Amino acid sequence: MRRSGSGPGRGNRSRRSPVAHRCRASVSATGSEVVIEALAHGGEGVARLDGRVLFVPGGVPGDRIVAHRIRWLGGGSFGRVLQHERRVASPLRREARCPHRPRCGGCPWHEIEPEARALAKVDDAVAQLKRMASIDAAAVPRILDPQLAPRYGRGGRSIVRVDPEWGYRLRARLRVVHDGVRVRAGFSGQRSTEVIEIDRCGLLLPALGEATVRALELARSRGWPPGKLHVAAGLNPPATGAVFVASQGAALGPASGDLRAAGFDLVEACAAGSIADPAAPSGAARGLSGVVAPLGADGPFHHDALTFVQAHAMGNRHLCEAVVRCAAECAPRRILELHAGAGNLTLALAQADAHVRAVEMEPRAVRYLRSNLAQARLADRIEVMEADASEVEQLLHDRPRRFDLLLLDPPRTGYRELEILSSNMLPDRIIYCSCDAVTLARDCRPLSRLGYRLSRFELIDMMPNTWHAEMVAVFDRSIAV
Numbered sequence: 456m457r458r459s460g461s462g463p464g465r466g467n468r469s470r471r472s473p474v475a476h477r478c479r480a481s482v483s484a485t486g487s488e489v490v491i492e493a494l495a496h497g498g499e500g501v502a503r504l505d506g507r508v509l510f511v512p513g514g515v516p517g518d519r520i521v522a523h524r525i526r527w528l529g530g531g532s533f534g535r536v537l538q539h540e541r542r543v544a545s546p547l548r549r550e551a552r553c554p555h556r557p558r559c560g561g562c563p564w565h566e567i568e569p570e571a572r573a574l575a576k577v578d579d580a581v582a583q584l585k586r587m588a589s590i591d592a593a594a595v596p597r598i599l600d601p602q603l604a605p606r607y608g609r610g611g612r613s614i615v616r617v618d619p620e621w622g623y624r625l626r627a628r629l630r631v632v633h634d635g636v637r638v639r640a641g642f643s644g645q646r647s648t649e650v651i652e653i654d655r656c657g658l659l660l661p662a663l664g665e666a667t668v669r670a671l672e673l674a675r676s677r678g679w680p681p682g683k684l685h686v687a688a689g690l691n692p693p694a695t696g697a698v699f700v701a702s703q704g705a706a707l708g709p710a711s712g713d714l715r716a717a718g719f720d721l722v723e724a725c726a727a728g729s730i731a732d733p734a735a736p737s738g739a740a741r742g743l744s745g746v747v748a749p750l751g752a753d754g755p756f757h758h759d760a761l762t763f764v765q766a767h768a769m770g771n772r773h774l775c776e777a778v779v780r781c782a783a784e785c786a787p788r789r790i791l792e793l794h795a796g797a798g799n800l801t802l803a804l805a806q807a808d809a810h811v812r813a814v815e816m817e818p819r820a821v822r823y824l825r826s827n828l829a830q831a832r833l834a835d836r837i838e839v840m841e842a843d844a845s846e847v848e849q850l851l852h853d854r855p856r857r858f859d860l861l862l863l864d865p866p867r868t869g870y871r872e873l874e875i876l877s878s879n880m881l882p883d884r885i886i887y888c889s890c891d892a893v894t895l896a897r898d899c900r901p902l903s904r905l906g907y908r909l910s911r912f913e914l915i916d917m918m919p920n921t922w923h924a925e926m927v928a929v930f931d932r933s934i935a936v
């Protein structure tokens with residue numbers, strides 16, 4: 456490794472190295488050779504140059520690279536490599552199987568061996584909990600039985616392995632842009648605003664992949680309005696049910712007919728806000744609702760492309776199983792569930808024979824939630840609240856302290872109100888499902904002060920080929936308050 460002298464902001468001005476001078480301008484040209492040591496939260500490789508962390512997009516542990524340009528950030532305390540050349544490839548690399556890599560941002564860990572990248576997710580989660588919340592997640596027992604759930608594991612680290620790693624994704628968000636000359640439609644680029652036009656996507660469930668490519672062709676040829684394009688398929692494999700396409704642009708008008716004319720079975724294209732009432736029986740017939748929910752439901756599970764659905768059907772089964780098992784352990788009578796979505800975990804929880812108050816903010820999801828519960832004949836035991844989960848007073852005004860289980864499954868941004876909520880009601884158990892280790896760790900920081908300890912922790916490799924994992928963290932109140 457070529458070593459440069461003191462870094463920006465660290466050395467005496469007169470003794471500063473040429474590299475340090477260039478660092479002051481924030482972007483520096485170097486020729487430094489570094490080795491990628493680890494994978495960071497966010498997916499980049501991590502290397503070190505003169506003791507400072509360098510983030511290397513696309514870097515895999517074991518790669519030896521020459522950094523040609525570095526943007527220095529944080530006053531020069533760390534940097535991001537803007538341009539590099541790989542000298543030696545890591546043994547953890549595998550051949551890219553998608554022709555759109557590395558430009559497409561859809562599966563950033565595509566070229567990393569599955570076990571290595573899965574264990575990197577464990578390391579990330581454990582490190583974030585330790586660093587931000589002083590929680591030793593590595594010492595905590597797991598939830599799922601290894602006999603039931605296959606695992607990647609080594610040296611005390613483990614994560615539930617979820618198959619298949621290709622052809623699984625049940626939803627995606629694409630973009631349509633007009634560049635002045637023509638309409639471009641595709642996925643967002645890796646760390647760029649570029650739109651990557653694809654002719655196939657191996658990550659999507661095959662039926663959804665086909666529908667997506669055809670929808671993109673139509674978007675280009677018919678000049679669909681700019682905006683986001685959401686695609687989704689039904690929740691359970693094999694997804695024989697609906698594929699949904701929804702454009703965020705202006706009304707599509709005849710495009711919906713285009714899609715049908717293009718031969719999609721059970722496909723609907725529609726403008727945001729103009730989807731037919733999902734509770735109406737004709738909704739299902741027109742392909743607006745999904746197939747079968749994994750646990751707890753005995754009929755179709757309704758959702759659409761604009762309503763959240765877990766990305767991997769098999770991973771979702773593991774998630775539901777973990778939640779059901781952890782809920783059953785405390786035999787709850789009253790459960791408060793936040794971020795209920797269309798009722799995926801609500802239906803699973805209903806097995807616990809408890810009264811559930813399910814809170815969801817999105818009106819579309821609430822409509823699906825209600826219809827999914829009605830169909831499963833659970834509407835009497837489950838009270839649906841269309842509310843913002845951050846308005847804790849509203850959620851608890853009538854029965855403070857009466858819930859004995861809190862289940863939360865917030866979006867990636869997390870749930871900052873845990874401190875207020877838990878101090879108000881202090882349920883015996885909190886189950887926090889999360890797809891982001893940083894926000895999970897941030898939100899759980901106050902829990903030990905409030906008398907909780909992490910008693911179960913599970914990672915599920917729900918989104919193979921990406922740096923994301925699903926986590927289930929269970930906190931129990933360990934002291935009487």
Ligand SMILES: C[S@@+](CC[C@H](N)C(=O)[O-])C[C@H]1O[C@@H](n2cnc3c(N)ncnc32)[C@H](O)[C@@H]1O
Pocket residue numbers: 763764765793794795796797798799800814815816817820842843844845864865866867
């Ligand atoms: C990660 S999804 C989980 C949905 C559901 N638990 C599932 O497994 O499909 C998060 C859900 O939280 C909802 N949400 C986001 N912010 C919210 C808020 N402030 N209050 C209530 N719900 C919210 C979203 O609409 C979405 O349905």
